[in-house]
Amino acid sequence: MNKKTQNSIIVIFFVSIIVFLFTSTILKMPPILINILNESSDSDTKKITQKIENAYREIINKRNDLVDIYGFSQNLLNKKIIGNMDFYKDNNGVMQVFNLDDEYKNFYTRMLELKNTADSRNIPIMYVQAPSRVIDNYTETPEGFVNNENHNMDVLVDSLEKSSIPVIDYRKYISESGDKNTIAPQNVFFKTDLHMTTESELNLLNIVTEKLETEFDIKFENKEQVLNKDNYKIKSYDFLGNYSRSSGRYFTDIDTFNIYHPKFDTDLQLMDENNMLLRQGNFESVVMNGYENSSNINKYIYWVVNFAQYQKPCYEYVNLKNENAPRIMIVMDSLGLRMASYMVGVCSNLTIVDPRFDVGGDCLSEKLMYRDYDAIVVLQEISLKNSLLVKNSLRNANAEIVSHNAPVYIKRDKSYTIDITVKNTGEDTWSKEQDVKLCILQDGNDYGYRININDGEYIEAGEKYTFHLNGFVAPPENSTFIEFQMVQDGVQWFGEKEKVDIKILE
Numbered sequence: 001m002n003k004k005t006q007n008s009i010i011v012i013f014f015v016s017i018i019v020f021l022f023t024s025t026i027l028k029m030p031p032i033l034i035n036i037l038n039e040s041s042d043s044d045t046k047k048i049t050q051k052i053e054n055a056y057r058e059i060i061n062k063r064n065d066l067v068d069i070y071g072f073s074q075n076l077l078n079k080k081i082i083g084n085m086d087f088y089k090d091n092n093g094v095m096q097v098f099n100l101d102d103e104y105k106n107f108y109t110r111m112l113e114l115k116n117t118a119d120s121r122n123i124p125i126m127y128v129q130a131p132s133r134v135i136d137n138y139t140e141t142p143e144g145f146v147n148n149e150n151h152n153m154d155v156l157v158d159s160l161e162k163s164s165i166p167v168i169d170y171r172k173y174i175s176e177s178g179d180k181n182t183i184a185p186q187n188v189f190f191k192t193d194l195h196m197t198t199e200s201e202l203n204l205l206n207i208v209t210e211k212l213e214t215e216f217d218i219k220f221e222n223k224e225q226v227l228n229k230d231n232y233k234i235k236s237y238d239f240l241g242n243y244s245r246s247s248g249r250y251f252t253d254i255d256t257f258n259i260y261h262p263k264f265d266t267d268l269q270l271m272d273e274n275n276m277l278l279r280q281g282n283f284e285s286v287v288m289n290g291y292e293n294s295s296n297i298n299k300y301i302y303w304v305v306n307f308a309q310y311q312k313p314c315y316e317y318v319n320l321k322n323e324n325a326p327r328i329m330i331v332m333d334s335l336g337l338r339m340a341s342y343m344v345g346v347c348s349n350l351t352i353v354d355p356r357f358d359v360g361g362d363c364l365s366e367k368l369m370y371r372d373y374d375a376i377v378v379l380q381e382i383s384l385k386n387s388l389l390v391k392n393s394l395r396n397a398n399a400e401i402v403s404h405n406a407p408v409y410i411k412r413d414k415s416y417t418i419d420i421t422v423k424n425t426g427e428d429t430w431s432k433e434q435d436v437k438l439c440i441l442q443d444g445n446d447y448g449y450r451i452n453i454n455d456g457e458y459i460e461a462g463e464k465y466t467f468h469l470n471g472f473v474a475p476p477e478n479s480t481f482i483e484f485q486m487v488q489d490g491v492q493w494f495g496e497k498e499k500v501d502i503k504i505l506e
Contacts, residue, residue, distance in 0.1 A: 064248070064300065071244075071251030080142065082247045091140040093252045094191045095243035096133055099149060099382075104156040107385040111378065114331075114389045115165060117365070120492055123373050124216045127160050128208060129153055130196070130335050130381040131171040131188060138174075138185040149382065166215050170204055181207050190255045193241020194335075195304050198258045201339040202229070208339070208377060209346060218326050218374050225264060226345035232260035235292070238299040249299065257303040259292070260342070268344060269318040270309075273363050278315075287317065287341045307341040308352060310334055314363035316351045317344040324348060327372065331355060331364065331389065332379040339379070355387035365391040365490040391491045394434065398426040399486040399495025402464055406482065406500040410474050418469040420484050423462070426494070430459040435489040438467040442475075442482050450489065474504045 074082065081088045087095050111127065118125045132149040134141060141147050150171070157167050175182040181203060188200045196204070206227055212218045225231055239257035240249055261284065268286040270279040279286045291297075291306040309315050319325065325348040330340050333354060344350050351371070353364045368376075368390070378389075404420040420438060430436040430453060437450040451467040459465045474480070485497040 067246060068248035068250055071248035074247065075251050082251070086246065087243055088142055089252050090134075092138065092186065092191075094133065094139070094189065095193075095241075095247070095252060096139075096141075097194075097243070098145070099147060104152055104382075104385055107380075107387075108156055108159050110387070110389045111160060111165065112163060113393065114364075114376070114378070115163070117368055117390050117393055117492065118376055121368055121372075123368070123376055124166075125376045125378065126166045126168065126208075126211065126215065127157075128168045128204070128336075128377060128379040129157055129170060130204075130379060131174060132381065133189055133194070135174060135185045135188065136171070152382075166211065168204075168207055168211050170207070173203070173207060181210075190239065190241050190257075191252050192239070192244035192255050193304065194243055195241070195337075196335065197255075198260065198338050201336065202227075202260070202342060204336075205339045205343055208343070212326075212328075212375055212377075216375050220326065220346040222322060222325070223346050226342065229260070231263050233263055235259045235261065237297065237301070237303060239301075239303055240299045241304075242302070245300075254299060259288075259303070259306070262345070265321065266345070267320040269320065271316040271318060273312075273314040275316070283345075287344060304334065304337060307337045310337065310354075311357055312354070313358035314351070314353045314367065316349060317347075319344055319348050319350075322346070322348050326374040327351075329353065329364075329367065329373045329376045330379060331376065331384075333381075333383040335381055335383070336379045355384055355389050358387075361388045361390045362490055364389060369490060369492065391435070391488075393491045394430075394436070394488055394494070395427040397428070397486075397488060397492060397494035399423065400425050401484055401496045401498040404484065404498065404500070406502070408501065409503050409505055410472075411505050412474045414473075416472045418472055419466055420469065420498075421464055421466045422484075422486060422495070423464045424459045425461070427461055429461070430465070431457070435491070437487055437489055439485050439487045439493075440469060440482060441485070443480055444483075450487070478504050480504070 071082075087097055090096050115125050132147070132153065133139070134147045134149060136150060153169075153171070157169050161167050173182050174185050174188055176184050183200055183203050187197060189196055209220050209223055209227065213220065220226075235258070237257045237259070239255040241255060244251065262282075266283040266286075268279075268281065268283060269277060270286050272278055287307060289306050291301055291303060294301065304310075322345070325346060327349040328343070328347050329351040330336065330343070331353045332340065333356060340350065340352050351367055351373070353367070355361065355364065358364055378384075400423040402421040402423050404418060406418045406420075407416060410416055422438065424430055428434075432453045432455055436459075437452055439446065440449045440451065441447075442449075451469060453459065453465065457465070472482075479502065481499055481501045483497055483499045485493055486495040487493050
């Protein structure tokens with residue numbers, strides 16, 4: 001029997017099994033639903049819902065069986081490509097995707113914008129380049145296929161370093177040498193999922209904290225406790241990641257997902273983008289999302305998002321046991337969810353921003369404007385390449401308070417209008433669309449009072465504009481002071497700040 005005939009028999013055999021399973025599932029479903037509905041007269045809603053859920057789960061299991069059989073047959077036939085060029089299995093059994101020739105020019109420009117904003121706040125910034133799944137001298141790509149990810153990463157890293165942005169290139173730590181902070185290539189990524197393994201992200205956390213200490217003189221006093229794996233209890237689960245959901249568990253090796261539970265005490269808070277408290281408690285109840293409490297733990301649970309707040313644009317962890325530790329912002333995609341989760345332990349505050357969901361860069365810009373950070377860490381592989389990091393800031397924004405008619409004495413029972421004329425001494429035009437406003441502060445506090453530029457008006461460099469503060473009245477106290485300063489809301493303060501002391505007359 002020649003090989004072609006053997007292959008034909010194998011294909012016919014597995015197609016027959018697939019048709020049988022599919023047909024039995026389809027034919028079985030209507031009677032299941034009919035029986036459930038017939039029982040509805042003497043069953044409460046909760047029981048009905050549970051039965052429907054169980055029936056649905058049975059169908060999903062059948063679907064997974066079909067996928068497993070498909071992947072097994074493809075493996076038996078020594079096939080490497082799944083679907084219509086959706087995924088391929090490389091020489092190491094690692095599932096890969098056919099990436100297009102992505103460039104990083106836009107991302108480089110946006111990193112410079114973020115650096116300019118951070119520089120204006122005296123906050124240092126560092127970039128972490130996560131590795132490509134195509135690892136040099138380890139991964140072989142299909143014949144005729146060219147992957148330029150590593151070349152494009154090289155260009156980006158070189159450009160950022162030339163722009164005085166410190167870089168951690170994690171690719172340089174992939175090695176069989178066993179040297180400090182290195183990791184063997186087979187341990188960097190899951191075989192079935194796009195993300196790095198937990199061990200790989202914890203290794204990266206060691207590298208990041210060391211770099212922050214040496215580069216920016218930031219001290220993580222308790223890192224020996226938090227970064228020591230002996231201080232954790234490890235639980236392991238079978239894991240079939242998102243790159244193998246269409247090929248099943250037999251096309252390549254199934255992964256092991258390790259979760260590290262702290263043996264030491266933790267007391268944390270989770271705050272949303274508006275600084276509202278969402279959770280408080282230990283690491284498991286605040287940083288993790290309770291997937292281990294499921295009554296149906298199986299290889300299809302997507303353990304990656306058991307950590308942190310995937311798809312949320314911006315949130316913050318507060319470490320109540322480490323209140324004097326550094327305050328760090330991490331700008332990242334989901335590739336660093338576990339690294340960031342365990343980094344909470346060495347910080348007092350850790351703000352996480354995912355630019356893919358922070359539309360327009362509003363959250364990141366606002367956090368930088370109103371919060372102090374010891375450092376900003378930007379982490380990605382390629383998925384942030386088209387994301388806006390911060391709002392576009394005015395170039396060399398500056399302003400001069402030319403004149404105002406704020407009174408130094410006011411009567412308690414009278415309302416006042418104050419006119420403030422400001423000159424644009426920067427480079428860019430001011431407009432309402434750019435969120436350029438005059439901020440009125442009172443007694444040293446920003447109560448959010450802003451005066452907008454009128455619709456359709458544009459103040460070019462060198463031009464003046466008069467803002468009108470209407471309805472100013474005396475506070476309960478016998479004196480007050482107000483200050484005027486220009487602001488690009490959510491981005492930056494700029495220009496002169498004028499202070500006026502005011503006495504109240506009875």
